[in-house]
Amino acid sequence: MSNKEYLESVKQFYEDRLKSQLKEKFRKCEGCKDDKQFIEEKGQLIYSCSKNGKAKDKCGLKMTINLAQYLYYPDMKQDVNKIMDGSMDLSLFDDMYTKEEIKIHNELIKENANVFKKCKKPFSEQNKLKARVTLIKKTHKDRIDMKIEQNILMNKLIKEEDEDKKQTIMKEYLQLNQQIKEDYQHLVKLNNPLHNFLVVENGSVTNHN
16 A cells, blocks of 8 residues: 555545534435444544444444554664663673573663664655755855855955956955855755654555445
8 A cells, every 4th residue: 555545544534534523414324323433543543334343334344544653763862872872791790690681681782773773774864864964065165165265355355456346356255145145045945854753664554345
């Protein structure tokens, strides 16, 4: 199932629920005796025509949606760092810890390291971090180069006596100012807020009709 189909099914669930709450004619399917049921359970949405979610009436169970599972990257990173930073080699204290305790501790460290490694790449890709860093570095370098050019122009302006040439130099100086401003605005525009949620399990829909 595509993500589009999944999102459309979630949208239908909430839209049909709202309509059933607002107008009497939407509370039942034609020929059904019970009101439509919109059940929210942990990790799941159930859309049914019968109270028990079973095919007792004309329509019965319509749709079961298994919600997508998400991970909040900053919290995960913080938790992993706490474990990794506070970890120590318990095998050096084998007189204090059992082999089983040392094994469990090492497995915990390994699991957390794997989780972080697994999540780091998709987080970077969905936020285009490499492109962001490249753009920031380029914008910073270009700004330094243009500031240097402006200093050169300012020195020329101070020494220049011809008014026409002064006007030309000042125009170039102001053009660089404008370019610096536009580059910064472009940088801000492209560096949108980070998407901190990662999908760890895609949503799915089962249509029962």
